[in-house]
Amino acid sequence: MPDGPHESPFGEPLLSPPSRWGEVHKLTPILFCLGTISVLYVIYVVGHCMPLMESPDEDVRIRGFVECLGFHIITFMLLLCYAMCTLVHPGEVPQEWVYHPNMEPAIELPIKEVKKKGGVPRHCKKCGKYKPDRCHHCRVCGMCILKMDHHCPWINNCVGHHNYKYFLLLLFYTMLATHLIFWTSSESMMVVLEKDAPFLTMFAVLFGLSISFFLAFLVTPFLGLHIWLVSQGLSTIEFCEQVLPQGGASCWCCIETNSMWNLGIFRNFQSVLGDNPLFWLMPFSTPKGTGLAYDANPKYYAAAGGLGRDLEASRGSHKQGSSRKLLAVPTKGYGALPSDGLNDGLNALQHHYQRQPYCVPEPFAAKDMI
Numbered sequence: 001m002p003d004g005p006h007e008s009p010f011g012e013p014l015l016s017p018p019s020r021w022g023e024v025h026k027l028t029p030i031l032f033c034l035g036t037i038s039v040l041y042v043i044y045v046v047g048h049c050m051p052l053m054e055s056p057d058e059d060v061r062i063r064g065f066v067e068c069l070g071f072h073i074i075t076f077m078l079l080l081c082y083a084m085c086t087l088v089h090p091g092e093v094p095q096e097w098v099y100h101p102n103m104e105p106a107i108e109l110p111i112k113e114v115k116k117k118g119g120v121p122r123h124c125k126k127c128g129k130y131k132p133d134r135c136h137h138c139r140v141c142g143m144c145i146l147k148m149d150h151h152c153p154w155i156n157n158c159v160g161h162h163n164y165k166y167f168l169l170l171l172f173y174t175m176l177a178t179h180l181i182f183w184t185s186s187e188s189m190m191v192v193l194e195k196d197a198p199f200l201t202m203f204a205v206l207f208g209l210s211i212s213f214f215l216a217f218l219v220t221p222f223l224g225l226h227i228w229l230v231s232q233g234l235s236t237i238e239f240c241e242q243v244l245p246q247g248g249a250s251c252w253c254c255i256e257t258n259s260m261w262n263l264g265i266f267r268n269f270q271s272v273l274g275d276n277p278l279f280w281l282m283p284f285s286t287p288k289g290t291g292l293a294y295d296a297n298p299k300y301y302a303a304a305g306g307l308g309r310d311l312e313a314s315r316g317s318h319k320q321g322s323s324r325k326l327l328a329v330p331t332k333g334y335g336a337l338p339s340d341g342l343n344d345g346l347n348a349l350q351h352h353y354q355r356q357p358y359c360v361p362e363p364f365a366a367k368d369m370i
């Protein structure tokens with residue numbers, strides 16, 4: 001067995017994931033986001049809240065105080081979710097899931113999804129590990145990510161099992177903040193125009209208004225899409241692989257997703273936001289589980305006779321008009337090579353050796369190559 005997370009069973013180094021913080025260009029989007037938040041904060045507080053709170057009219061002063069307080073609460077939550085989203089690792093595959101092409105894994109793997117060809121469990125050639133259900137390899141992060149949703153350059157991180165809730169909340173509080181700025185500072189814009197304020201003040205208020213409108217315009221439908229994905233028990237990758245290729249639906253409510261992971265709307269939200277609905281909007285009370293296994297909907301799972309589907313292998317199959325195929329999950333022999341003969345075994349070994357020189361299957365390397 002390997003001695004460490006980056007060492008093969010034969011003592012050779014696995015390909016190390018690239019450093020997240022070592023490249024300046026990867027930090028640029030984060031600095032851009034923080035800069036935008038800072039500019040909007042200053043413009044809204046100085047250009048909108050303070051003039052209201054200094055008004056001689058008591059009602060206006062109270063309204064200014066309430067808007068300022070609400071804005072600070074929302075901004076604090078937004079920054080907290082942004083930090084969690086960026087710093088919390090989405091989840092990677094444990095070292096015990098190391099893949100040997102002709103050996104069974106050391107532990108029993110709770111895998112439902114299998115590869116179409118041969119019905120064997122999915123595995124990653126780059127990481128040399130089995131892939132848990134809903135796991136995908138991220139080329140940017142250089143590793144397999146548990147329940148990978150997508151890689152987000154704005155947080156320089158993948159969005160996956162452990163940080164998807166923070167990502168959703170980040171979108172939610174960004175949506176709240178931008179709508180609050182846009183709808184309330186419109187009033188300040190009118191006041192500034194009427195009073196013929198200095199150019200810099202006018203420019204700042206108009207700039208804040210434009211940026212908030214633009215961000216609200218982008219984030220609101222994006223959040224709506226993710227809420228719909230959660231309600232259907234889908235990740236973005238699963239949506240792109242299962243639902244988009246079907247096409248044909250005239251509206252969102254007519255799309256039939258048939259996700260194997262769709263447990264009903266309430267449980268779908270629980271699986272992402274946590275069990276207690278009172279804490280769904282709080283950046284804690286994350287969902288239970290390690291991200292290595294997920295409950296499957298009995299309706300779809302039993303209909304297939306306890307079968308899984310390979311999302312990756314079905315990529316493109318819909319375009320060719322073929323039906324979605326469900327394949328049996330082997331309960332044993334996960335790592336077994338095809339037993340069609342020596343040639344098949346050698347071909348598989350050759351293919352494996354070309355792709356994974358760091359992980360030569362031991363029995364073949366020891367005797368069968370001679």
Ligand SMILES: [Zn+2]
Pocket residue numbers: 124125126127128136137138142143144
């Ligand atoms: Zn991988």
Ligand SMILES: [Zn+2]
Pocket residue numbers: 138139140141142150151152157158159
């Ligand atoms: Zn990634």
